[in-house]
Amino acid sequence: METFEMIKSRKAVRQYTGQISDEQLNNILLAANAGSVGLGKFEDYRLTVIQKPEVLSKLTGIYDAPTVIVVSSTNNGLMEGNSAGTIVHNMELAAENQGLGANYNMACLGSIPENVIPDGFKPLFAMTLGQTTETFTPRNISLSKIATNIVK
Numbered sequence: 724m725e726t727f728e729m730i731k732s733r734k735a736v737r738q739y740t741g742q743i744s745d746e747q748l749n750n751i752l753l754a755a756n757a758g759s760v761g762l763g764k765f766e767d768y769r770l771t772v773i774q775k776p777e778v779l780s781k782l783t784g785i786y787d788a789p790t791v792i793v794v795s796s797t798n799n800g801l802m803e804g805n806s807a808g809t810i811v812h813n814m815e816l817a818a819e820n821q822g823l824g825a826n827y828n829m830a831c832l833g834s835i836p837e838n839v840i841p842d843g844f845k846p847l848f849a850m851t852l853g854q855t856t857e858t859f860t861p862r863n864i865s866l867s868k869i870a871t872n873i874v875k
């Protein structure tokens with residue numbers, strides 16, 4: 724989809740009908756790697772793709788998603804949180820551009836079992852993901868949804 728149309732079509736999808744393919748996952752991971760991180764320190768971040776039912780069943784607030792991707796970093800400051808945001812946002816756009824359902828997720832972060840995230844990394848932000856029956860068409864976005872002050 725054309726970029727601006729896709730931006731307007733993106734939405735939180737919380738109902739999933741099946742697992743994504745490895746090809747779809749690779750496209751999403753490519754989008755993650757196209758994101759930005761503060762100071763360009765990509766080595767300070769990790770992506771963890773969780774598709775193992777035993778692990779997924781322990782995660783809270785994931786709406787039975789068959790895939791959860793967690794972004795973690797060596798630190799959990801503002802810089803790292805913001806960087807994780809760019810990564811997850813890129814992934815959500817790439818997922819929904821492929822017709823998949825996706826949603827940002829912080830609810831699961833505190834329930835990730837030990838040894839799932841690499842040692843020394845703290846989970847910052849996640850995305851739930853799966854096939855969906857929802858469709859994506861440009862939404863009517865109001866310019867006043869987020870109050871804006873223009874200083875000029």
Ligand SMILES: Cc1cc2nc3c(=O)[nH]c(=O)nc-3n(C[C@H](O)[C@H](O)[C@H](O)COP(=O)(O)O)c2cc1C
Nearest residue numbers: 733734735736737784808826827828829830831848
């Ligand atoms: C930082 C952040 C954390 C979020 N965490 C969750 C979450 O844990 N669970 C959830 O269902 N949605 C979560 N969301 C999704 C928002 O609730 C959703 O994007 C918002 O209500 C706007 O809806 P829209 O994405 O359809 O425009 C989160 C979004 C952001 C940006």
